[in-house]
Amino acid sequence: MHDYRLVIDGEQVAGEEGHFAVIDPASGSAFAECPAGSLAQLDRAVVAARAAFGAWQAYSHAQRCEALGRIADDIEREADELARLIVREQGKPLALAHAEIGGGVAWTRYAASQEIPVETIERSPTQQIELHHRPVGVVASITPWNWPFMIAVWHLMPALRAGNCVVSKPSSLTPLSTLRLIEIIARHVPRGVINGVTGGHGFGGAITAHPDIDKIVFTGSTATGQQVMQAAAGNLKRLTLELGGNDAAIVLPETPVAAVAEEIFQAAFINMGQTCAALKRLYVHESQYRELAEALADIARRQVVGDGLEAGVTFGPLQNADQLSLVCELVDDARAQGAEVLCGGERLDRPGFFYPPTIVIGVSDGQRLVDEEQFGPVLPLIAYTHVEDALRRANASSMGLGGSVWGADEAHAQAIANRLESGVAWVNCHAQIQPNTPFGGCKMSGFGVEFGLQGLLEFTTPQLRFTRPLPSPAAS
Numbered sequence: 498m499h500d501y502r503l504v505i506d507g508e509q510v511a512g513e514e515g516h517f518a519v520i521d522p523a524s525g526s527a528f529a530e531c532p533a534g535s536l537a538q539l540d541r542a543v544v545a546a547r548a549a550f551g552a553w554q555a556y557s558h559a560q561r562c563e564a565l566g567r568i569a570d571d572i573e574r575e576a577d578e579l580a581r582l583i584v585r586e587q588g589k590p591l592a593l594a595h596a597e598i599g600g601g602v603a604w605t606r607y608a609a610s611q612e613i614p615v616e617t618i619e620r621s622p623t624q625q626i627e628l629h630h631r632p633v634g635v636v637a638s639i640t641p642w643n644w645p646f647m648i649a650v651w652h653l654m655p656a657l658r659a660g661n662c663v664v665s666k667p668s669s670l671t672p673l674s675t676l677r678l679i680e681i682i683a684r685h686v687p688r689g690v691i692n693g694v695t696g697g698h699g700f701g702g703a704i705t706a707h708p709d710i711d712k713i714v715f716t717g718s719t720a721t722g723q724q725v726m727q728a729a730a731g732n733l734k735r736l737t738l739e740l741g742g743n744d745a746a747i748v749l750p751e752t753p754v755a756a757v758a759e760e761i762f763q764a765a766f767i768n769m770g771q772t773c774a775a776l777k778r779l780y781v782h783e784s785q786y787r788e789l790a791e792a793l794a795d796i797a798r799r800q801v802v803g804d805g806l807e808a809g810v811t812f813g814p815l816q817n818a819d820q821l822s823l824v825c826e827l828v829d830d831a832r833a834q835g836a837e838v839l840c841g842g843e844r845l846d847r848p849g850f851f852y853p854p855t856i857v858i859g860v861s862d863g864q865r866l867v868d869e870e871q872f873g874p875v876l877p878l879i880a881y882t883h884v885e886d887a888l889r890r891a892n893a894s895s896m897g898l899g900g901s902v903w904g905a906d907e908a909h910a911q912a913i914a915n916r917l918e919s920g921v922a923w924v925n926c927h928a929q930i931q932p933n934t935p936f937g938g939c940k941m942s943g944f945g946v947e948f949g950l951q952g953l954l955e956f957t958t959p960q961l962r963f964t965r966p967l968p969s970p971a972a973s
């Protein structure tokens with residue numbers, strides 16, 4: 498069994514609070530132990546990051562990019578082992594875990610290729626004014642359990658690229674792939690530049706309140722994001738908050754069902770629905786409601802549910818028991834209010850946290866399954882009569898991460914998408930992301946963006962350089 502370690506000041510160390518168990522969601526039993534760090538170790542990690550910052554920010558852009566390139570090479574080399582570890586701790590099928598690692602490599606290489614521009618605002622004989630971007634300092638990354646490796650990459654690589662030093666804290670439910678990632682990064686950067694800590698209850702709060710951390714990049718639930726924001730006020734930490742979503746999709750009348758069903762299914766059920774920007778509420782015109790629901794249920798019934806390491810499995814377990822309970826509760830609540838469950842709808846009678854892909858019809862806004870983020874393998878379909886009404890209901894959520902509109906008339910679909918209250922509005926697709934396109938939410942889904950130039954600049958602080966020449970001796 499791999500001996501997982503914290504990384505503090507370039508050293509791999511044991512946790513001073515012992516260990517905690519990491520559960521395999523396919524069996525419901527512990528499969529590994531994670532070191533539990535102490536708050537004193539957290540302090541040491543912050544001190545190390547602060548001490549390393551002076552030298553790391555003075556590295557040239559080319560040196561930092563080169564280090565990221567070498568990190569990407571190592572991730573690629575160790576992809577098989579990392580992907581298997583992701584399946585064990587997170588539950589997703591192996592092919593998807595490989596996609597997660599592949600995404601990690603792609604995002605790392607992209608960060609390695611990015612430039613940090615200097616904007617010339619004025620250049621005249623009397624003055625030169627430029628806008629520069631300096632690293633923020635010590636950044637803390639706090640990540641969730643759904644895409645543990647890839648989200649850590651999203652946080653760490655741009656932070657490092659921009660010249661910050663980092664303390665990373667993964668979710669206690671899926672800490673191991675992140676500890677392995679940090680181990681890889683630590684090979685290629687000076688000691689203290691990257692630190693990885695894991696700990697028990699109260700660790701996240703201790704990070705967000707820490708007076709010597711300058712920025713928090715946080716991905717997780719809205720409720721925790723609110724706590725992060727409150728705790729960060731002490732020293733006015735910079736924040737990027739990527740929080741929960743309840744993405745709506747509107748299928749316009751006369752959309753060819755066969756052309757969209759598979760894509761809609763994948764957008765809703767990717768990672769067993771445990772994806773922030775998965776499609777979570779589907780508004781379908783009444784004329785096509787039954788037809789699309791049946792098409793989605795057919796695809797759902799074809800999924801092979803099982804342990805992600807078994808050949809042929811396309812659909813894994815949920816990641817944890819609490820998430821499974823929430824999904825059971827929301828579907829039972831909808832059923833009790835008269836909803837029809839076309840397929841799935843019950844947890845599987847086997848060890849592990851298995852719940853099959855589930856299509857629910859006869860539901861509407863005002864019911865928990867529609868109003869709350871289910872973050873699991875259930876898609877509620879809501880019938881509408883008028884597009885304007887569907888748009889109003891899509892926007893009625895307090896969340897604003899993503900949204901989509903589907904239809905053959907692209908101009909019409911774009912016009913509706915333009916009115917979605919969300920950080921991303923997709924047309925004829927959903928949950929599509931790529932390294933060069935800024936991604937982030939509005940309303941209670943958070944603020945700030947990741948990816949692209951804007952995402953990189955979130956790890957910098959602007960500095961205006963205003964230079965005037967001294968008067969020449971002849972003129973004085």
Ligand code: NAD
Nearest residue numbers: 640641642667668701702717718721724739740741742773
């Ligand atoms: P969570 O909020 O429970 O936990 C996220 C992280 O915060 C974990 O590392 C956890 O240990 C830590 N944490 C817990 N309490 C804390 C505190 N008081 N202060 C600081 N950190 C604390 O979220 P989760 O259940 O791990 O993840 C699921 C949620 O994440 C969903 O709502 C999902 O939509 C959201 N999410 C959003 C995005 C996005 O990009 N917007 C991406 C992935 C997941």
